[in-house]
Amino acid sequence: MLGPGAADVAFEVNGHPASVHVPPHHTLLDALRDELGLTGAKRVCDEGTCGACTVLVDGRPTYSCMTLAVACEGRSIETVEGLAHDGQLDPVQQAFIATDAYQCGFCTPGQIMSVVALLRANKAPTAEDVHRAVAGNLCRCGAYPGIVEAALRAARARRR
Amino acid sequence: MKSDHARVVRTRVEFEGEITDELALIQGDDVEAWPEGAALEKVGRPTPRIDGASKVTGRARYTHDLRLPGMLHVRILRSPYARARVRRIDASQALALAGVRGVLHRFNAPKAAFRGEETIFRDEVRFVGDEVAAVAATSEEIAAQALRLITVDYEVLPHVVDLEEAMDDASPRIDEKGNVEEAAKHERGDVAGALREADVVVEATYRTSTQLHNSFETHGAVATWDGDLLTVHESTQHVFGVRQGLQAALRIPYGKIRVLCENMGGGFGSKGGVGKYTIIAALFARELGLPVRCVLDRGEENLAAGNRSATLQRVSVAVKGGRITALAHDSWSNAGQGRWVADPTGPTKGLYDVPNVRARSYKVMANTGSLSAFRAPGYVEGTFALEAAIDEAADRARIDPLELRRRHAAGEHDPMSGLRYSLKRLIDCYDIGAKEIGWSRRKPGGLRGSAPGTRRGLGMASQLWGGSGLPPAYAMVHLNPDGTAVARIGTQDIGTGTRTIIAQICAEELGIDVDAVRVEIGDTDSPYAPISAGSLTVSSIGPAVRLAARDAREQLLEIAAGIMEVPKTELRMQRGSIGARGALRSIAKVFEDLQNYTVIGRGARMPNPEDVSMKTFGAHFAEVEVDPRTGEVTVERVVAVHDIGRVIDPLTARSQVQGGVIQALGFALTEERHVDRATGRVLSTSLEIYKVPTVKDVPKIVVRFVDVPDTEANNIGAKGLGEPPIIPTAGAIANAVSNALGIRVRHLPLTPRRLLQLVAAAEAEGAGGRGAARPS
Amino acid sequence: MKPFAYARPATVAEASRLLGRGSPAIAGGTDLLGLMKGGIAVPERLVDLSGIEGLRGWSRERGAGLRIGALTPLVDLEEDDRLARSLPIVREALADAATLQLKGMGTIGGNLLQRNRCWYFRDEAFPCWLKGGIRCFAADGESHYHAVVGTDAGCNRVTPSDLAPALVAHDAQVRLASARGTRTVSVADLFTDPALHRREEHTIRPGEILTHVVVPEAGLQRRGTYRKAMDRKAWSFALVSVAAAARVREGRLRDVRIVLGSVAPIPWRALEAEQAVEGTTVDDAQARRASELVLRDAVPLKDNAYKIPLARELVRRALLRLAGA
Incomplete structure (x- = not known):
């Protein structure tokens, strides 16, 4: 039993062990943004409807605003901050730039994480597969055509 | 430049449909616009955003992301009543809560002018969500908890929320x-x-x-005082507007206010100036001596942050x-x-x-x-x-609707002012769009759909907007000794790609790579630039940026001419080098002896011409499939054609058009604020109930530009594109649905509920076997 | 959210001991956390079921029907080709349900036990009947998404689950375990009969854990189909949904079930329409006649009359699909 006060929770973030001291009512998004300073995942709806806070939990795209931090004990979390390696952007990130798959950029980290998860499971997605993957990631600027294009382009780049 | 003296001129400006004469301070002389067909190397080329990497890595910092040492958090107590008098407020229990640092409300807050009112907390609150009190605490959670401990004595007054009810004398x-x-x-x-x-x-x-904006980054500000200097980070479309609002509210000199906006997560018109949250943050920060963050949550955003x-x-x-x-x-x-x-x-x-x-x-x-x-x-x-x-x-007149419009679209004079248009290519928009959508397939009464019982229709609508930009706007460009440049201007990038466009224009004038230009914006300590709204950013700042870059180039050539002992008129700048008849020297080489000598170029936006009307035009064509039995409308294709003068970056321009079409799609089909009339509470404060389009709602969008420079408008020949793409889409979709069904669509959004009501009404009316879904 | 304590038991028995009033279960959390953020649910302790082994995945044993662990994420059910052969309606019902993220987090048990989406219920400021108040605010308020039938108790909520009508159409059951033992109820009976006038949506008792969903052999013999109308193309709760299932032999429908979602406080059986097509081969005219029997007792509110023709049309299409496939 934990709480209602703060407790230590240990998990892995972007391949590195991390630990936070949070009460049970704090979400993974709270922990990432406020405890770990990872502000890529955004708080937009804060109730699991928009996807701007999407991160991967054990590889699965997850709304971090609707996930309790304590429930992440021992799990592997991936955020947009962990995608680039040695200054080299992930093909999905590169494709987002090339196709201009954003305007204000606020939903972009969540969109990218959803696409990353899709491409790991599906090397050659169709546009329809991409739609399914990002239908839970709203974009108020309406960058959807670019996002779909970016996902397909990144998949092609990965296959090459 | 010959006449470098500053002078004041009168200029005609258009902002969001309003045309006014204003005074503008300018300096220097203008240059001719790049002509049609000019061989430009950067401008007009698809250019990925120069700040793209920061956006895709999560590094891009927004107001929401700011975390300052010791920062306090504010939550706002909002009126639960649509109209009430605030008689008494007791905040003692809230103040007693551990972690609470302060409470502001109408009985203790200093006067702070806001939009014509003397205070930010009204004695008569006038809508559900109106600000009643604010709490600053060490965490948002504690502040929220404290709100529940504030007791307010309200005298509830009669209210009305619905448009047509409000129009009723009763x-x-x-x-x-x-x-x-x-x-x-x-x-x-x-x-x-x-x-x-x-x-x-x-x-x-x-x-x-x-329609609710639902900017993804909600309105918010972080305020800090360093002695008597106030620094505010705000998610805004106008850093100078926020500064002006703070000056009016707090009565402190401009020199003591700095407003910053590095990135902002959508505004769509709603972030035009200071908000009550800004003033609240500034007041608390001053009183408590710590940075204060006041950011709205989603529910508040949809109550108190504006709407269409x-x-x-x-x-x-x-x-x-x-x-x-x-x-x-x-x-x-x-x-x-x-x-x-x-x-x-x-x-x-x-x-x-x-x-x-x-x-x-x-x-x-x-x-x-x-x-x-x-x-x-x-x-x-x-x-x-x-x-x-x-x-x-x-x-009714049995004329093809596009043909009827053509008869009224070719005029060369603005019917309002009588002035000649500087450029108008509306007929071209019609021609391009009609061809692309296959307008000749359109039949009165629509076409059969792809499934039994479904109908298909085509519709179009035209677009008129201003977008010619206005002074004042000023830019500074300085050159580093290695030939890279820094452009500084007090504009902000609201997601449209402003940084990139500034870099392109600089690079074009300086003959350097886009990458070699760093763009510093979003800071009131830079030269003034207007609000990023009304489709006026590019056409206002672009010409000033061009002049500043050009000024820097001329100075550099002057220097180079001396060093290289070649007449300046024979020198050209290209690809990072300066050259004359075979001799080429890199900028870095030119600077070798000068080192930290800084070349500073200045540019001011020149007044608009008086004798022409400068507008943007466009036309959207939509093809829809409608299922009259389920009320489902599927927009399959939208062809969007725009006449906005020169397109600076076709890549970001395409995004801008797609985004406009998609927001309009929401306006046409899904987006609607629901309000409980009895209480005045907004029921659709969440993104679950307030339905913005998802990726699956989006049709194939074909974007086309006439792309002819408006050389009379300004020296870059460009007009704005923020508004044009959202204007005609809903009309085109509604007309396509009307065409498909033979039933007029007169109420948006056209949800399945409304469409089914229309079909039922038409069937009830449709005597003599004339089915609603199968018009003659 | 208000602070609460958190427990993550490893067994059903341990979980059952921890559960109770003020101490609800959490699985995917996609509904409960929303209720907690909105101040509608204020638990003192959450009992996280995710640590319990053996409640994930599904199995089908001859004669014993299909057994699905309550903690199985929805997306696992949707993507499973073998399951789609055993009970195709699950994939169909999940295709337009929620979002990929929510389906990865949410479980089948949670989907059935999710609470209604009424905007008055979900707004803390409205003391509606279901929350202990005296009236339904939708009755004379804004009622676009509300019930048109079955609202005896004066609560006009609707069932939001996509799976519930689909599972009812296949006579599915749920296993409810507690320290006192295990009981099995039909999915239909998991929903509180509005006529009983209880301020609750489900019949699960405090201390009980929904451990499995079971579709008996007879239910698996039916062919089923699911139709959902939404007001945008993705990520919407149904305006109206219809699950229809029947044994189909030589074009004839038997054991017909027609179950509507989002029209009533419970998954709503269209009994008259079921009877009208029972034992028949459904053609166009037959489907139309049967669909016209749907929701004949409906009493729409100010804004939701559209649901009636919409439900009839979805039933007509579902019947034709059943007969034709």
Whole structure:
């Protein structure tokens, strides 16, 4: 039993062990943004409807605003901050730039994480597969055509 | 530059449909616009955003992301009543809560002017969500907890929230003068006569619903005082507007205020200036001596951060001899508690050459949150009503609706001012769009759909907007010794790619790579730039940036001429080098001896020409499939054609058009604020209930530009593209659905509920076996 | 959210001991956390079921029907080709349900036990009947998404689950375990009969854990189909949904079930329409006649009359699909 006060929770973030001291009512998004300073995942709806806070939990795209931090004990979390390696952007990130798959950029980290998860499971997605993957990631600027294009382009780049 | 002296000139400016004469301080001389077909190397080339990497890595820092040492957090107590007098507030229990640092409300807050009122906490709160008190605490959670400990004694007053109820004389009067106020009127020719003599008159009533911006980054600010210097980070479309608002509210000199906006997560018109949250953050920060963050949550965003007014519109169209002879348009907009109102009759007055026009627009007050500008305010609503009515008239007169419009779209003079257009390619937009969508397939009564019982239709609508930009706007460009450049201007990038466009224009003038230009914006310590709204950013700052870069280049060439001992007139700058007849020297080489000598270029936006009317035009064509039995509308394709002068970056311009179309798609089909009339509470404060389009709602969008520079407008030949792509889409979709079903669409959004109601009503009416879904 | 304690038991028995009033279970959390953020649910302790082994995945044993662990994420059910052969309606019902993220987090048990989406219920400021108040605010308020039938108790909520109508159409059951033992109820009976006038949506008792969903052999013999109308193309709760299932032999429908979602406080059986097509081969005219029997007792509110023709049309299409496939 934990709480209602703060407790230590240990998990892995972007391949590195991390630990936070949070009460049970704090979400993974709270922990990432406020405890770990990872502000890529955004708080937009804060109730699991928009996807701007999407991160991967054990590889699965997850709304971090609707996930309790304590429930992440021992799990592997991936955020947009962990995608680039040695200054080299992930093909999905590169494709987002090339196709201009954003305007204000606020939903972009969540969109990218959803696409990353899709491409790991599906090397050659169709546009329809991409739609399914990002239908839970709203974009108020309406960058959807670019996002779909970016996902397909990144998949092609990965296959090459 | 010859005349470097500063001088004040009068200039005609257009902002969101309003044309005014203003004074502007300028300096230097302008240069000729790049002509059509000019061989440009950076401008006009698809250029990925220079800040792309920061956005895709999560590094891009938004106001929401700011974490300052010791920072306090504010939550705001908002009125639960649509209208009430605040009689007493007891905050003692809230103040006693551990972690609470302060509470502000009408009985203890210092006076702070805000939009014509003396205080930010009203004694009579006028909508659910109106600010009543604010708490600063060490965490948002504690602040939220403290709100529940504040007791407020309200005297509840009668309210009205619905537009048409507010117009009813029997409803509570919110204002002594009544709830309805005339906002704009225009009359030309003899409308009554034209209506009398017409072959066909269509008169119809149209309704549009309240649309909520739902910027993904909610409104918010972080304020810090360093001694008497106030620094505010704010998610805004106008850092200088925020500064002005703070100056007015706090009565401190401009020199003591700095407003910053590095990145912002969407505004769409709603972030035009200071907010109450900004002032609250600044007041707490001053009182408590710590940084203070005040950021709205999603629910608050949809209560108190603006909206596009719901409208009721009556449009009459007279047709005689195959031409439109008169337009009459009366429009009422629910301004909520707003102090102004957008004008939905703008397109009726100016889009088509029609000799007889009468337009009246009214502001209606109600107990809901204020409207705020929402991307082409008025024009989105009004274009829908106008273009739907014109389609009705065309159908009744048995004229192809595009053909009817063509007869009124070729005029070379602005019907409002009588001035010649600097550039108007509306007919080109029609030609390109009609070909792309396959307009010749359109049949009165629509086409069969892909599944049994479904229908297919084509529709189009035209677009009129300003977008010519305005002074004042100033830019500074300085060169580093290695030939890289820094451009500094007090604009902000609201997601449109402003940074990239500045870099392109600089690079073009300096003959260097786009990558070699660093762009510093979003800071009131830079030269002034106007609000990023009304499609005026590129056309306002672009010309100033070009002049600044050019000024820097001229200075550099001057220096180089001396060093290289070549006449300046023979020198050219290209690809990072300076050269003359075979001799090429890199900029870095030129600077070798000068080292830290800094070349500073300055540029000011020149006044607009007086003798022309500068507008943007466009046309959208939509193809839809409709299932009249489930009420489902599927927009399959939208062809968007725009005439905005020169396109600076086709890549970001395409995004801008797609985004406009998609926001309009929401306005047309899914987005609607729901309010409980009995209590005035907004029911659709979440993104679950308030339905913005998802990726699956999006049609194939074909984007085309006429892409001819408007060389009379300004030295870059470009006009704005923020508003144009959201203006005609809803009209095109509504007309396509009307075409598909043979039932007129007069109320947006066209949800399955409304469509099923329309079909049921048409069937009830449709005697003699004339089924609604199968019109003759 | 208000602070609460958190427990993550490893067994059903341990979990059952921890559960109770003020101490609800959490699985995916996609509904409960929303209720907690909105101040509608204020638990003192959450009992996280995710640590319990053996409640994930599904199995089908001859004669014993299909057994699905309650903690199985929805997306696992949707993507499973073998399951789609055993009970195709699950994939169909999940295709337009929620979002990929929510389906990865949410479980089948949670989907059935999610609470209604009424905007008055979900707004803390409205003391509606279901929350202990005296009236339904939708009755004379804004009622676009509300019930048109079955609202005896004066609560006009609707069932939001996509799976519930689909599972009812296949006579599915749920296993409810507690320290006192295990019981099995039909999915239909998991929903509180509005006529009983209880301020609750489900019949699960405090201390009980929904451990499995079971579709008996007879239910698996039916062919089923699911139709959902939404007001945008993705990520919407149904305006109206219809699950229809029947044994189909030589075009004839037997054991017909027609179950509507989002029209009533419970998954709503269209009994008259079921009877009208029972034992028949459904053609166009037959489907139309039967669909016209749907929701004949409906009493729409100010804004939701559209649901009636919409439900009839979805039933007509579902029947034709059943007969034709």
